[in-house]
Amino acid sequence: MRIKSSISNVISISFVALLFLFAFTWIIFDFNGSSSSLKDTWSIVTSIFGGVTTLIAAYIAYSLYDDWRKPQNFNIEADHKREILRFIRKITPLEKKYNRLIMNHFIYSNDPDRTIAIDINEVELNTFINNINELLGLMDELYYMTKDRNIKNLNDHYLNYAQLYTYILIHSESLYKENEKQKLQEFLGTNLKFDFIDINGEQWSSSTLYAYAFKGMQQVKMRQYFSENIKSELD
Template identity: 25%
Template sequence: MKVKEIIVNIVAVILIVMFFITMFVFILFHYANSATALKDSLTTLGSFFSGIATLTTAYVAFILYSDWRFAKKFDIQLSYLNRIQDNAIKLRSIIHSHRYFFLESIYRSKSDSFNFKEYSKLTLDLQHIHGDIIYYSENIVCDIENLSSLVNFQLDLDGGDVLSKINELDAVNIQEEEFYSVFEGGYCFKKIENYYNFLTYDYHDFLYSKIIKSCVISSSLILFAKK
């Protein structure tokens, strides 16, 4: 029931109760042979209903406050969902925009003329891309955890799944301790190719099927819970 309907019902009930109590008190004074039965009854009721009015005002204020808190909580829930979806879309955009970089890097790293200077620049660029992906991915995890603490039902979103993908992505990335061995062993292209394949196929699809679609489902659940 909406707040407006609750308040209207409260006022209607109070008016009806006031009418019947007024008639009851008037009858009491009338049969008590009071010359001023109406005046006495109104005075008595005035004192009585001043207290009732105070309690009613407090109750209405409580309803308004509770409704405001509910609406605010609802807005926060949707805000987290929007941020999760926006970060997932941003990640997919980053992945898509760097497809050419990865394909070119794989091609160049297979060349006999590929040197350490090129390798150093390539890995530096790769770390920048990787850093952006981890940043937005961790934001998604954080927002999922915060959202989970605000809803009273099981979300279709799981921050643990995103963390697993982050760990898998870290695992296929060129690690600091293998920086030189990757170049000297001549399998730089293989490392980049593995990273590219995981990022553009596995993680890219995961962001859509497990994050973006789940945001739509969760949004529907939140809207249903609001009703």
């Protein structure tokens, strides 16, 4: 509807302008006593009309492309956001599983009934890490498309946690199997400090113990951000 209105306005203005130009040119030629004032007027106006129609055609082509491009870009961005949510849904259950496993060994170190063996399934861990890498890659792509700084900040914030996952799991498993309970406690009590920027653009300093590091999604609130973002675009 918008493009039809714009094109109609451009054509109408161009037509009126050419009428004024025709009348003005004819008056000038007739005033100067030209014997072929009408012919000369038509010649000039026709030449100008050819140029004007070329410009109008270019404008219409650009408007059509621009109207096509905007929804197309919107669809691509929406697809990326849905893919991001899909990977978040894959990652979250394993984060919760690993969080319970590691955290319980830290909290209930003297209560074996509250803990289970740290025996990491390599295939499951690789799938978990691959999904995280896919998620971070999708967020990078979406940031390049939208230049939304919140996406970059969420990505960087989550990476503070995710980069620890493999190291914590593998080292914890090794200490557990070597029956190094004290070293495992000390390791899980390691405190990591980091800075991050929230979605309001404010910079913060935070920290996490290795024992509680598997709460990346919960702490960053990535799922909430993208769910609300998609909802606001649909409203």
